[in-house]
Amino acid sequence: MVSQLGVDELLHVFSFLEARDLLQAAQVNTVWNEVSKTKELWRQLCLRRWSSCRASQMVPGTQTWKQYYLSRSELEFRVESGRPEDFVCKAIAGHTGQIDQLAYVSTNEYRFDGREKSVVCTVSADCTVRAWDLHEVVCAEGNLRTLMVPQLKVVSKVTTFPHASLGFSGSPDGQWVYVFPQHLDLGPQVFYIQSLLDPLEDEPPVSTILPVNLASRACWAPGEAARLIVMHRNSDCTQMIVTTFELKAEKCRGRTNTLVQQMVSFPLPDTLMPPHLMQSHSSQVILLACGSKLVLFTIYGRHLTTFQDHQRSITSLWVDANRVITSSLDLSLRIYMWNKENKIPALKSCYHLLGGSHRWASGFIHVKSDSTSIVAVEARSIGTSILRSYCFKVRHN
DSSP, X not given: OTTTOOHHHHHHHHTTOOHHHHHHHTXXXXXXXXXXXXXXXXXXXXXXXXXXXXXXXXXXXTOOHHHHHHHHHHHHHHHHHOOGGGEEEEEEOOOSXXXXXXXXXXXXXXXXXXXXXXXXXXXXXXXXXEEXXXXXXXXXXXXXXXXXXXXXXXXXXXXXXXXXOEEEEEOTTSSEEEEEETTSSSOOXXXXXXXXXXXXXXXXXXXXXXXXXXXXXXXXXXXXXXXXXXXXXXXXXXXXXXXXXXXEEEXXXXXXXXXXXXXXXXXXXXXXXXXXXXXXXXXXXXXXXETTEEEEEETTSOEEEEEOOOSSOEEEEEEOSSEEEEEETTSEEEEEEEETTSSSOEEEEEEEEEOSOTTTEEEEEEEEEOSSEEEEEEEETTSOEEEEXXXXXXXXX
């Protein structure tokens, strides 16, 4: 039977196999081995497993689709397992003051050709900005400048809430910016970004004030273009409410108007400690940090689960399509993984990553992640801080 199958027939049969089956088929004989390496078979396996996988990630001459599939599968196994042999932990010192901000400035692409980079930028109270290569632990230092490109000048200036401390965030589609005054009984405001970039003379920017009081937290649903989730007080300030809005811009007779539709609203249970952090996953799941607890709701108010893996308060919350990471004053990071097979994704608690000694450190205060690493700010008891990185080992071709 084996000898009667030609290359075309084998390719057709192999197109129904999973990766493990292809690897086993490669052991049968020379012909099966060659057919099992066919580029299109492994390309389809990659696209089925990772819908965001792109041909642009494949650098000619450095890796094949098969190598990409095997390397990324092994990396994801290491990230989910978190065994000591799966990653390298490094303490990175350099700033003389407290690190205030932390962000990845490298791309989040999955690459396995030896050129992958995890570069983190830090801003410190010592008035310096540093960029760190987590894999090589090298640092470049510089000053921070904020410019509008390409004109390198201020395009517009809008007074929103005078003399107030403001919080703001931009929508996933880049069309909206949400601004809210902290600690003031004023409704938050949403601006249409195009009207800020291309202002009309004697015309105010296109904006709207959301009908909520004392907004304390807000986040954008990453699975939607402009779905805004706001946590606020009810009308008599006795209960915390979570309300989800959909935003649209509509042109009529040469003018742009904002359309705000309230989708759903629900009260948080009185027994729940007031949340101090809020993030969203996909378009349906809300994650709240309440003291040391991580609590998940749907946008309709259905309680999904509660985790209490930390001994002290959660200080930072990182959420992406694959995992959730929490940092805490107990000097640990907790890693959770999404199971996306259900209609509403389920979250699984996997493992801890530990920081340094409690003698010298007062806890983790920020955490970020990319495809191959996790980095957190470890606050020191003497008022300074360091970076602690966890770089997962990658199979290179």
